[in-house]
Amino acid sequence: MRLRERDIGPVSDPLPYLHRMANNLMLDRYRSSIRREKREQEWSGGGDMGERSPEPSADDRLVAAERLERVRQELDGLGARVALVFRRFRLDGVGQKAIAEELGVSLTTVEKDLQKAYRALANLKDSFDAE
Amino acid sequence: MRGVSAAGIKHDRLHTMIDEQALDWVIRIRDPDFSDWEDFTQWLEADPAHGSAYDRLADWDEGLPAMVPPARPLPQPANDPGEPGWKRWRTGGFATAAAAVLAVGVYMAVPRADPYTVSTGAGEQREVALADGTRIALNGDTSLRLDRKNPRFAALDRGEAVFTVRHDEANPFRVNVGNAVLQDAGTVFNVTRVGGVMRVGVSEGKVIFNPEAQAIDLPAGKALRLAESNGTATTFAIAHDAVASWQHGQLVFDNAPIGDVAADIGRNLGVTVRADPAVSARTFTGTIGLDRDASRFFGAAAPLMGLAAARQGDAWVLKEGDGASR
Numbered sequence: 001m002r003l004r005e006r007d008i009g010p011v012s013d014p015l016p017y018l019h020r021m022a023n024n025l026m027l028d029r030y031r032s033s034i035r036r037e038k039r040e041q042e043w044s045g046g047g048d049m050g051e052r053s054p055e056p057s058a059d060d061r062l063v064a065a066e067r068l069e070r071v072r073q074e075l076d077g078l079g080a081r082v083a084l085v086f087r088r089f090r091l092d093g094v095g096q097k098a099i100a101e102e103l104g105v106s107l108t109t110v111e112k113d114l115q116k117a118y119r120a121l122a123n124l125k126d127s128f129d130a131e
Numbered sequence: 132m133r134g135v136s137a138a139g140i141k142h143d144r145l146h147t148m149i150d151e152q153a154l155d156w157v158i159r160i161r162d163p164d165f166s167d168w169e170d171f172t173q174w175l176e177a178d179p180a181h182g183s184a185y186d187r188l189a190d191w192d193e194g195l196p197a198m199v200p201p202a203r204p205l206p207q208p209a210n211d212p213g214e215p216g217w218k219r220w221r222t223g224g225f226a227t228a229a230a231a232v233l234a235v236g237v238y239m240a241v242p243r244a245d246p247y248t249v250s251t252g253a254g255e256q257r258e259v260a261l262a263d264g265t266r267i268a269l270n271g272d273t274s275l276r277l278d279r280k281n282p283r284f285a286a287l288d289r290g291e292a293v294f295t296v297r298h299d300e301a302n303p304f305r306v307n308v309g310n311a312v313l314q315d316a317g318t319v320f321n322v323t324r325v326g327g328v329m330r331v332g333v334s335e336g337k338v339i340f341n342p343e344a345q346a347i348d349l350p351a352g353k354a355l356r357l358a359e360s361n362g363t364a365t366t367f368a369i370a371h372d373a374v375a376s377w378q379h380g381q382l383v384f385d386n387a388p389i390g391d392v393a394a395d396i397g398r399n400l401g402v403t404v405r406a407d408p409a410v411s412a413r414t415f416t417g418t419i420g421l422d423r424d425a426s427r428f429f430g431a432a433a434p435l436m437g438l439a440a441a442r443q444g445d446a447w448v449l450k451e452g453d454g455a456s457r
Binding site: 020023027031067069072086087089090092094095096097101102104111114118119121125 | 154
């Protein structure tokens with residue numbers, strides 16, 4: 001990877017920037033390979049592709065809505081601050097230090113809240129996958 | 132009670148140490164201040180299962196925003212205009228009123244920060260010096276929150292300010308503007324937040340917009356305009372002396388919507404200025420010299436923009452031009 005100053009402007013410290021770009025690239029490749037595997041599985045699975053409708057069925061929508069509600073309950077069940085910290089971090093895109101400043105709590109508190117939230121959601125995801 | 136699935140069985144597959152470690156890395160890497168790439172690389176290289184776990188969980192994390200509904204709003208308690216934390220959660224759009232009340236309670240009851248507000252009235256200007264040597268110049272009708280315990284932080288709630296930030300790459304300066312964050316290691320930049328629109332122009336150095344999310348780099352000569360209602364951000368070039376031209380008694384515009392121009396004029400003159408809806412989306416390019424005398428100002432500025440200015444009580448309105456101002 002080459003950084004061209006013309007394209008991105010002056011970079012004060014290229015090394016972390018490069019690392020993050022490289023990490024994003026690797027994740028993009030991972031995602032592409034997963035999609036490719038899925039496609040190959042579907043194609044080899046036989047000819048029901050034409051029959052599949054592009055619209056989610058009423059059942060699918062119901063399950064999706066129900067899952068959204070379960071995610072909401074799981075998150076809110078962890079406590080108002082944990083839910084708030086998680087949403088500020090993952091949905092609003094605010095950094096952990098900024099969140100700690102905004103709420104007047106320690107950085108460690110924010111870190112622990114995020115770990116709690118993420119683990120609960122990851123466990124919930126596994127429940128969904130097993131259904 | 133948590134963790135009970137529809138089948139009545141408690142699923143707790145996240146018991147493997149590798150998955151827990153990978154999840155911790157996913158969280159840490161999503162943060163803008165993250166710089167432990169060497170540690171991360173070492174962890175990745177220690178075991179091929181580490182990389183697979185990380186890829187899988189990072190991929191899942193990418194899809195999270197679609198899986199997490201915004202918080203359910205509760206009936207609003209009375210808004211206390213004196214509490215900036217409360218006001219921000221209300222415009223945040225994702226936090227519940229209950230969570231916001233709790234956040235305000237925590238914010239006030241456990242003050243590890245030592246916040247204070249600096250503000251200016253209409254038409255007033257003020258300069259603040261922070262403990263680290265950073266200088267902030269406030270334009271009129273501006274409200275800025277700072278923290279005595281942390282000189283590398285500011286929150287612009289309303290108005291306009293120029294930040295001359297002391298260079299410190301290890302500890303970048305961060306400005307919260309509503310839900311957006313501007314991060315920089317040492318630069319000069321101007322920020323405006325008015326009427327649901329944020330604008331930032333960089334005259335020296337580099338500012339990163341929302342380093343955790345879009346991570347748009349804004350080097351010197353670049354500006355960004357954010358429409359807060361829908362989160363749309365557009366970047367454009369800006370001349371060096373246009374960035375904080377208000378400090379030199381001038382307003383420099385380059386393809387600026389008349390709506391923005393009206394807000395800028397108002398903030399600098401200390402009067403209410405509106406743009407007639409018929410003209411507010413037009414754009415203007417040019418330089419306007421500021422003048423304390425509003426009538427004289429509009430007499431010169433309105434025709435320059437191909438508009439007319441009319442008085443409505445205490446306010447002025449920019450509208451379709453006829454060559455003369457009233």
